[in-house]
Amino acid sequence: MPVLGDPKVSLEEVAFLVLAVVALLTAVAALLVRELVHTILWIAVFFVDISAIYFLLEAPFLGVLQLGVYAGAVTVLLLFGVMLTRKRIFSREAATGLDAVPLALALVTFIFVVTSVGQLPQSNQTVTSYDPSLLSENLFGPFGPWLLLLGLLMMGAVAGSIYLVREGRE
């Protein structure tokens, strides 16, 4: 669908650009603000933005899963983490600056990977959309062992978490 009368720019491309910029800005903001509760607000915006990218890629089931698991559950878990470890919820962090070495390492990683990405075709590719029922068939068919493994892992994680935080240990 052309935008602004220019047939070369489609609405989807504009949407992707906006979503990408918002994702990067919120991720950086989440790590740089001093107030921990504001960090969690920014990360919630980040998760919703990633969910919108899934919808843009015509993966609606993943978009809904991202909203439910990340924007819902993980955000609330992180808020509980803040609530249970602080006497006052709104208290500022000690400033942790931008250390040169980790920043350089992150930049080098980015440039290294992006230059190898540059060898892929630059033109636009068509997005294939799949029926969520096909996804379910795949998940419970060939990927059944993975799903069982995920269930076992979650059970182990629950048992381990309860062991870690139980009362009255030495």
Added chain:
Amino acid sequence: MTALPLVGFLALSTALFAVGLFGILTRRNFILILIAIEIAMNAAILNFVYFGAFSNGTGGLTGQTVAVVLIGFAATEVAVGLAILLALNRLKGTINVAQATELKL
């Protein structure tokens, strides 16, 4: 039919991973480290969805399926991280990882 640049998407997730890596290396607060891990993990999951969406045939569905499983893994990881956070807070009275020196010789 939607047509989008695959290279732009890959650049986005690489940038997000770099942000997460930076956060993991520099932050001292356990919750911030967990959030940075989540950002990096989301970047990795996005990659699976891209290659699933941009490839044709039933093989492309594998990307989305793996992404579903990985979202479950990431949620599990946050739950265990929160338990470690509470144990650390009970043991040390702080969630600063610089003071978590129990395993040092």
